[in-house]
Amino acid sequence: MKKLLFQLDTDPHPAVFDTVVAYDGGADHVIGHGNCAPDNVTPLVEGAIFTRPPKEKKFTALFVGGSNMVAGEELFKAVQKNFFADFRVSVMLDSNGSNTTAAAGVAKLLSTGSVSGKRAVVLAGTGPVGMRAAVMLANEGANVSLTSREMSRAEKSCADIKARFGVDIEPIEARDNDARGKVIADAHVVFSTGAAGAQLLNKEHWENNSTIEMMADANATPPLGIDGTEMFDKGKERNGKIIWGAIGFGTLKLELHRACIGKLFESNDQLFDAEEIFALAKTMA
Numbered sequence: 175m176k177k178l179l180f181q182l183d184t185d186p187h188p189a190v191f192d193t194v195v196a197y198d199g200g201a202d203h204v205i206g207h208g209n210c211a212p213d214n215v216t217p218l219v220e221g222a223i224f225t226r227p228p229k230e231k232k233f234t235a236l237f238v239g240g241s242n243m244v245a246g247e248e249l250f251k252a253v254q255k256n257f258f259a260d261f262r263v264s265v266m267l268d269s270n271g272s273n274t275t276a277a278a279g280v281a282k283l284l285s286t287g288s289v290s291g292k293r294a295v296v297l298a299g300t301g302p303v304g305m306r307a308a309v310m311l312a313n314e315g316a317n318v319s320l321t322s323r324e325m326s327r328a329e330k331s332c333a334d335i336k337a338r339f340g341v342d343i344e345p346i347e348a349r350d351n352d353a354r355g356k357v358i359a360d361a362h363v364v365f366s367t368g369a370a371g372a373q374l375l376n377k378e379h380w381e382n383n384s385t386i387e388m389m390a391d392a393n394a395t396p397p398l399g400i401d402g403t404e405m406f407d408k409g410k411e412r413n414g415k416i417i418w419g420a421i422g423f424g425t426l427k428l429e430l431h432r433a434c435i436g437k438l439f440e441s442n443d444q445l446f447d448a449e450e451i452f453a454l455a456k457t458m459a
Contacts, residue, residue, distance in 0.1 A: 175233045177439045180222055181206040182215060184240030184249055184269070191271070192239045195428065199435025201235075210238075211245070212252035219256040222263050228442075235438035236265040243269040243302035250447065264444035266434055268451070271427070272302035274434070277452040278427035279303075279365060279390045279418065280310040281459035286409050286416045287388050290315030295346075295361045297321050297354055297375070297399065298368035300331040303392055306448045307365050312341045319344040321357055339448075355379030358386065366391040366399035377402030381413040394420035430455050 179201040181188045188206030196204045207218060222234050238250045246269030253265055268274050283289065294311045296304045299320035312318045320343050322328035328345035335343050348354040354374055358364050362385060368374045370393055380386055381402060393399040398419070403412060408422035433454060434446050444450075 175226075175230050176202040178202065178234050179204045179237055179435065179438070180218065180235070181237045181239060182210040182218060182249060182253070183208050184210055184238075184242055184245040189239055189241075192237065192268070195431045196237065196435050199432035200439065201435060210240075210249055212248055215249060215252055216256055219253050223257065223261040228260050231260070231263055231442035232439055234263045234442070235435075236263055237435070237438075238265065238267045238269065240269050243272050245269070254445070260442070263442050264438040264440075264446070266438055266446035266451075268431065268434075268446075270302060271431070272306055273446075273448045273451045274427050274431045274455075275392060275424075276303045276306035276310060276367075277448070277455035278423045278430055278459075279392060280307055280314070280452065281455035282409070282418045282423040282426060283311075283363060283365070283388050283390055284314060284456065285459040286418075288315075289363050289388075292316055292362035292387075293360060294318045294363035294365065295321065295358050297348075297358075297364065297366045298323075298372070299365075300327045301367060301369075304365075304367035305331055305335055307367060307392075308343045309335055309339045309341050309448065310452050311363065311365070312343060313339075316363060317344075319346050319357065319361075321346045321348040321354060323347070323349045351376050351379060359383065360385055362387045364389040364400070366393060368393060368399045370395035371397060372399065373397040373401055374399045375401060380415070384414075386415050388416045388418075390418040390423065392420050394424070426455065426459060430458060433458065
């Protein structure tokens with residue numbers, strides 16, 4: 175029985191990246207559909223759940239992707255509304271790679287030190303990677319703050335996190351590098367999740383900080399988010415801090431994505447969102 179993965183993308187064109195990883199993860203065929211939305215996805219889901227007998231439904235799975243995590247979350251929920259009894263298939267949500275990126279980054283931090291009871295700061299954390307990283311760190315016992323250039327955005331992201339995950343995150347306004355340098359003055363863990371090519375900290379802001387123990391930077395496009403680090407840093411010690419660069423933990427991100435795809439075909443009742451993906455990441459880190 176062929177393993178079929180239907181890629182439901184909220185963008186016009188299904189992501190090539192997700193298609194390649196899907197094949198590498200064990201899918202025999204990947205069928206992409208673009209411009210998927212809650213109001214048009216039902217026929218696609220019905221085609222997946224009504225075609226194969228119960229024992230063979232596990233060989234059909236769905237992947238929700240696209241560049242917009244908010245749209246992806248709505249589509250993920252809409253897909254599940256079509257399930258009933260045993261008429262369901264396994265589904266994974268990883269819009270813009272946000273779940274796997276955040277999970278891999280935090281899992282690698284945990285592999286080099288505990289975050290429980292420590293202060294963690296997620297810089298430029300209002301995007302999906304930052305928000306999920308904040309949740310994962312908080313669930314590991316860290317006291318987490320999330321920064322944005324605008325307080326209103328930071329507050330909204332923290333409110334959204336509370337509504338979705340039930341976790342309290344502190345919002346902080348930090349408009350520039352110097353402001354962010356002050357925010358991390360008493361932090362133990364720093365995770366930079368800004369836009370590609372956006373530098374969030376100068377080296378002077380962290381190199382002589384005796385409190386910081388670990389840092390991770392999700393940006394792989396120069397200039398990096400944290401000046402003085404390298405994208406290939408893989409648990410490298412710099413100025414007494416353990417550093418994880420985007421490529422350094424990106425290897426785990428790809429391995430994790432592939433592993434999740436493989437697990438989709440183990441049964442027809444699995445859901446892979448942030449929590450499930452992070453749980454798997456910790457076993458792989």
